[in-house]
Amino acid sequence: EAQVTQNPRYLITVTGKKLTVTCSQNMNHEYMSWYRQDPGLGLRQIYYSMNVEVTDKGDVPEGYKVSRKEKRNFPLILESPSPNQTSLYFCASSSVFAYEQYFGPGTRLTVT
Amino acid sequence: TQLLEQSPQFLSIQEGENLTVYCNSSSVFSSLQWYRQEPGEGPVLLVTVVTGGEVKKLKRLTFQFGDARKDSSLHITAAQPGDTGLYLCAGEIDSWGKLQFGAGTQVVVTP
Numbered sequence: 001e002a003q004v005t006q007n008p009r010y011l012i013t014v015t016g017k018k019l020t021v022t023c024s025q026n027m028n029h030e031y032m033s034w035y036r037q038d039p040g041l042g043l044r045q046i047y048y049s050m051n052v053e054v055t056d057k058g059d060v061p062e063g064y065k066v067s068r069k070e071k072r073n074f075p076l077i078l079e080s081p082s083p084n085q086t087s088l089y090f091c092a093s094s095s096v097f098a099y100e101q102y103f104g105p106g107t108r109l110t111v112t
Numbered sequence: 113t114q115l116l117e118q119s120p121q122f123l124s125i126q127e128g129e130n131l132t133v134y135c136n137s138s139s140v141f142s143s144l145q146w147y148r149q150e151p152g153e154g155p156v157l158l159v160t161v162v163t164g165g166e167v168k169k170l171k172r173l174t175f176q177f178g179d180a181r182k183d184s185s186l187h188i189t190a191a192q193p194g195d196t197g198l199y200l201c202a203g204e205i206d207s208w209g210k211l212q213f214g215a216g217t218q219v220v221v222t223p
Binding site for chain 1: 116118143145147152153154155156157160200202204210211212213214215216
């Protein structure tokens with residue numbers, strides 16, 4: 001089954017404790033992206049990757065890092081999480097740029 | 113600042129009624145996508161429109177891309193409870209990976 005998986009689905013952590021949210025897709029897609037979703041703001045793009053070792057900033061990259069060492073994986077790293085990073089995070093992938101993306105199930109992160 | 117403005121923010125209608133959701137911007141998009149999101153899940157793509165003036169139909173859903181490629185609309189005919197969800201439009205600005213989403217329109221269809 002074609003899918004995008006994210007782990008963990010739920011995470012509660014404390015300010016400053018480094019964390020990684022994993023994202024993996026099994027569709028051999030070149031393009032992958034991370035978004036955060038906040039009430040009233042919709043989805044905002046954090047980072048995206050056009051291919052292995054090629055990443056670029058979206059609209060809200062501050063406080064986040066990403067890496068793309070393999071085509072299927074695109075982890076999101078929060079080096080020092082802060083409460084304003086409490087949000088619902090989605091990973092997505094597509095075969096061509098940002099065209100027709102497939103989204104993962106989401107990761108709800110709470111930073112206290 | 114939201115690049116894509118969706119209206120209305122919330123829409124509650126009875127089964128069988130029609131509804132229209134709008135997505136507007138001052139920017140030109142190379143493509144525009146519509147997604148539906150249900151609680152606890154990620155958005156699911158409904159349609160992509162690319163050409164100005166393009167109209168696409170998906171069963172009871174009709175999508176239109178403005179001639180200038182700055183706006184779009186989603187029309188649902190004879191809405192059903194299964195159409196309930198958050199409808200999101202997303203515009204691709206430069207075909208190089210950056211995607212802008214609207215804040216969404218929450219649609220509730222009651223039996």
